[in-house]
Amino acid sequence: MPADKIEEYADGLCYTDLMAGYYLGAPDEVMQAIGDYSAWFFVWDDRHDRHIVHRRPLAWDRLRTGLHTALDRPHEHLRHEDPLVAGLADSVLRFHRFLPGTWNTRFARHFHAVIDAYDREFRNRSEGHVPTVQEYLDLRRLTFAHWIWTDLLEPCAGIELPESVRKHPAYRRAALLSQEFAAWYNDLCSLPKEIAGDEVHNLGISLIVHEGLTLEEAVVEIRRRIENCVTDFLVAERDALRFADGLADGTVRGKELSLAVRACVANMRNWFSSVYWFHHESGRYRVDSWEDRSTPPYVDNEAAGGK
Incomplete structure (x- = not known):
């Protein structure tokens, strides 16, 4: 964003408010780092979109490579010429202060997968390939960064959960449902913008193209899936x-893990209300008020990321 656009639009986008409603109970330093990372993530998403719209594959490849290397060697990228690369390096180094190196390695592994998924989306959109419903759902778990937002529950709780806890079916299902709700609700609210922009990556678009649904039927089906996420989560939450x-x-460690899991599951529940609130308060989704329904008014459409 140019400076005048920041002044006009930044607060109304509510990016940090979304995180503040999700990660309740986080220490201030952790909450600030997550809030800044969330804002960075939305800017990265917009840059990725502009590179596709303006057909800049070389610029995208430079950015993708820079992000991968910044993730592995953040100290070397704090003064990178691209503010997006430097911003990721800053976020990674701040996250590194909170939990052991094993958590840091896991976060990097999960985010490398997210970058690669964005690259697949870049190719799909550039080629006009609409993924099948199942192909889209699998890719969406990565482009929405399901496991990144789940990982960040742990520094909020002040503990790294062992793999036996993180991968336990009861914990994992509750985490997955909270993120599926968020991703599909985002698809529902983004559908007008993405249809206007000839997008190919949206659950509704996959349903229309591959399942033969009308737009109205696709909206009904997305709503059905979203509602099922809510009811299924209530069961998963109890488990x-x-x-x-x-x-x-009866051990100190056992009590510590029990309290941490309870805190993480409580914030999984908070994801539902925070995501719902965000999509109706943020200026990011008020497409009916935009001059061009495919392009947010706060995006510097030409200059973003270079030619």
């Missing part, structure tokens, strides 16, 4: 809390 109770085995 996850029972799992948390079972971790309290």
Whole structure:
């Protein structure tokens, strides 16, 4: 954004408010780092979109490569000429202060996969390829960064959860449902913008192209899936809390893990209300008020990321 656009639009986009409603109970330093990273993520998403719209594959490849290397060697990229690369390096180094190196390695592994998924989306959109519904759902878990937002529950709780906890079916299902809700609700709210922009990456568009649904039928189907996420989460939440109770085995470590899982599951629940609020308060989705329904008015359409 140019400076005048920041003055006019930044607060109304509510990017940090979304995170503040999700990661309740986080220490201030952790919350600030997550809020800044969230704002960075939205800017990166917009840059990626502009590179596609203006057919800049070389610029995208430079950015993609820069992000991968900044993720692995953040100290070397704090003064990178591209503010997006430098911004990621800054976020990574701040996250590194909160939990052990094993968490840092996992975060990097998960975010490398997100960057690669954005690259697949770049190719799909450049070629006009609309993924099948299942292909889209699998890719969406990465482009929405399901496991990144789930990883960030742990520094908020002040503990790295062991793999046996993170991958337990009760914990993992609750985490997945909270993120699926968010991704599909985002698709529902983004559908007008993405249809206007000849997009190919949206659950609704995949349903229309591959399942033969009308626009109205696709909206009904997305809503059905979203509502099922809510009802299924209520069941998964009970299972996850029972799992948390079972971790309290009379040891100090057991009590610590039990409390941490309960805190993480509570914030999974918060994701529902925070995401719902965000999509109706943020200026990012008020496409009916935009001059061009495919392009947010706060984006510097020509200059973003170079030619």
